[in-house]
Amino acid sequence: MINTKLIKLKPDFDPALILPAAEAIRSGELVAFPTETVYGLGANAFCETAIKKVFEVKGRPQDNPLIVHLSRLGHLTEIAINIPQIAYDLLAAFAPGPITLILQKSDLIPEIVSAGLPTVAIRFPSDPIAQVLIKLAEVPIVAPSANLSGKPSPTQAWHVYQDLAGKVPYILDGGSCDYGLESTIIDLSVADPVILRPGFITALDIKDATGIDVIEYQADRSGIESDFKPKAPGQKYRHYSPRATVLILKENSDPGERLNNLLIGIEEFIRNKISDNNLRNDTTKEILVGLFLAEELSKKVNIEHFKKFLYNSTCYKVKFKLESYNDQQGAVDAAHDLFNRFREFDRIQADLIICSAEQMSGAGIAYMNRLGKAAAYEI
Ligand code: TXA
Ligand code: MG
Numbered sequence: 001m002i003n004t005k006l007i008k009l010k011p012d013f014d015p016a017l018i019l020p021a022a023e024a025i026r027s028g029e030l031v032a033f034p035t036e037t038v039y040g041l042g043a044n045a046f047c048e049t050a051i052k053k054v055f056e057v058k059g060r061p062q063d064n065p066l067i068v069h070l071s072r073l074g075h076l077t078e079i080a081i082n083i084p085q086i087a088y089d090l091l092a093a094f095a096p097g098p099i100t101l102i103l104q105k106s107d108l109i110p111e112i113v114s115a116g117l118p119t120v121a122i123r124f125p126s127d128p129i130a131q132v133l134i135k136l137a138e139v140p141i142v143a144p145s146a147n148l149s150g151k152p153s154p155t156q157a158w159h160v161y162q163d164l165a166g167k168v169p170y171i172l173d174g175g176s177c178d179y180g181l182e183s184t185i186i187d188l189s190v191a192d193p194v195i196l197r198p199g200f201i202t203a204l205d206i207k208d209a210t211g212i213d214v215i216e217y218q219a220d221r222s223g224i225e226s227d228f229k230p231k232a233p234g235q236k237y238r239h240y241s242p243r244a245t246v247l248i249l250k251e252n253s254d255p256g257e258r259l260n261n262l263l264i265g266i267e268e269f270i271r272n273k274i275s276d277n278n279l280r281n282d283t284t285k286e287i288l289v290g291l292f293l294a295e296e297l298s299k300k301v302n303i304e305h306f307k308k309f310l311y312n313s314t315c316y317k318v319k320f321k322l323e324s325y326n327d328q329q330g331a332v333d334a335a336h337d338l339f340n341r342f343r344e345f346d347r348i349q350a351d352l353i354i355c356s357a358e359q360m361s362g363a364g365i366a367y368m369n370r371l372g373k374a375a376a377y378e379i
Contacts, residue, residue: 022136034174040143071134096126180336265379290345298324331364
């Protein structure tokens with residue numbers, strides 16, 4: 001067991017507080033740190049033994065490559081070769097920020113970083129703590145999300161602590177991440193640039209800001225066979241899953257009908273649970289349902305009515321934890337809070353989590369992508 005030091009950093013933090021962590025990176029140790037998207041688990045990108053530790057600590061499959069984080073554009077040519085002009089155009093428009101580019105890899109980057117692929121993922125985080133850490137470490141930093149493999153990405157320091165306490169020497173605590181979902185990944189190693197993982201920056205944003213056409217993320221890219229080498233290898237693994245079963249509440253123009261679908265979905269879940277676990281006579285246990293719903297819809301939920309209905313039809317007592325998100329600016333708030341809600345609902349030991357679906361535009365594309373990977377089915 002390693003003694004994990006949690007270093008709290010206020011917005012006006014003294015960079016000297018980060019020196020020991022930067023020193024740890026240089027000497028081949030791991031440091032978890034905040035970025036504007038999610039927390040990352042950092043290691044020296046030139047140190048193979050440190051990178052091996054990243055895979056071990058996360059329980060990450062070896063064929064899932066890592067993103068190299070940089071603080072200065074000047075370092076890009078050490079990491080990547082044959083860099084196309086559109087890479088510079090995209091970086092000029094969106095970096096530092098939540099965008100990752102796939103480029104041809106230079107020989108300086110160890111094979112283990114790119115899992116044997118001829119390409120490398122690079123990104124310039126905008127979070128000041130991440131930037132200071134990379135600058136002080138004086139090396140590029142590989143950083144997958146700082147969660148155990150398969151768990152939701154961490155968006156607050158306590159999420160990281162939950163997964164990695166005793167396994168890493170430092171966690172830098174910068175509070176809640178600005179975006180709450182991982183960066184947009186764009187493959188520039190192919191003739192027609194394509195989004196491999198949707199994030200807050202969409203194909204439309206890119207077109208508006210730069211005139212560059214990139215192919216929007218295509219959901220069916222994740223329907224992957226076991227021995228298939230996918231373009232963003234991370235996509236073939238089960239992701240972002242809380243312990244509880246997650247269901248998606250489909251959109252419906254009639255809120256009354258939508259709430260009815262919600263209720264029936266819970267009822268069916270309980271019935272399945274009863275038959276699965278042979279619990280037909282065990283009605284002593286309470287079922288806890290976490291709801292994460294758009295604000296307008298959440299206001300229409302009548303918990304007392306739900307409880308009565310479910311008790312009458314299943315003989316189970318059902319408790320609810322209702323959380324809502326503001327849906328005035330697309331799904332920005334939903335995307336920001338999703339992973340935190342997953343962790344919170346797990347912490348209170350919810351049996352079932354139901355999240356409302358959002359439209360497939362703006363942040364909604366990324367929100368639905370992560371929700372889809374966590375969910376068992378739609379109701
Ligand atoms: O926002 C983010 O990108 C966060 C923060 C910490 O920077 N990082 C992150 O890393 O999400 P990770 O390891 O959880 O996800 C990286 C994704 C994986 O799906 C991986 O397969 C893909 O990037 N990737 C990495 N290198 C690649 C490459 N050369 N070609 C295609 N996909 C790549
Ligand atoms: Mg991850």
